[in-house]
Structure formats: structure tokens, C-alpha cells
Amino acid sequence: MQLTLRVITDPEPYTVTTNLFTVVAWERKFKAKASQMATAMGLEDLAYLAYEASKQHGHVVPAVFDDFLKKISNVEVVGGEDVTPTDGGHDADS
Numbered sequence: 001m002q003l004t005l006r007v008i009t010d011p012e013p014y015t016v017t018t019n020l021f022t023v024v025a026w027e028r029k030f031k032a033k034a035s036q037m038a039t040a041m042g043l044e045d046l047a048y049l050a051y052e053a054s055k056q057h058g059h060v061v062p063a064v065f066d067d068f069l070k071k072i073s074n075v076e077v078v079g080g081e082d083v084t085p086t087d088g089g090h091d092a093d094s
Contacts, residue, residue, distance in 0.1 A: 001034050004079035005050045007059075009072045016053035025052045046075045 003018045023034050026049055037045070051068045054061050061068050 001037060002080065003049060003077055005046065005053060006076045006078045007050045007054060007072055008074040008076070014054075014059065015078065016050060016057045016059070018049050018053050019056065022049055022052040022056060043075070046077065047072065050075045 001018070001023055004015060005018070006013055006015050026032075026045065027034060029048060030045065032040075047069055048065060050072070051061060051065055054068075062071065
């Protein structure tokens, strides 16, 4: 799963995209599976994904997640892509 997140911070908002590393970090921290993101995603989840993705994209963030939370005012999902194929692939008759 790939999400594009807009991190609202002062002075400049910025956009980051999650990748496999950020999603696995989220799974480890919250002891959850990526498949649960579709039904049970809270603000803390989005903020943590933004935190990890920000580090991956070279944004300077505090070492402690809670300090990152204090510096941002919001996180918005601005795009997403489910990496699971939805076309069903080939069947036996193809």
C-alpha cells in the first residue's frame, strides 16, 4: 500500500509518500497488519506513517515521535494506491 500524505506544519506544509519500509515500521509499532489500514486508520496511524515517510524523504524530524506530533497541526491523505492487483490476473482460460 502506498499513501501520499500532506503534512501540515509551520512554516511550510509538505507531501510525502509511504513505501514498504514505512508500512512495515507502522506494522511493527502498532502490532497490526497493513490490510487493517482500510478499516481502522486513526490520526495517530497517519501521523506515524508521515513521521517515518518524512525521515525517508530527508525531512528533519525530531528523534521522538511525540515531539513530531507537537510540531505538526494535521496530516491529510491526498492520494493512495493499493498495490494488490484488482483485475484478478489471468484465469485458466487466458
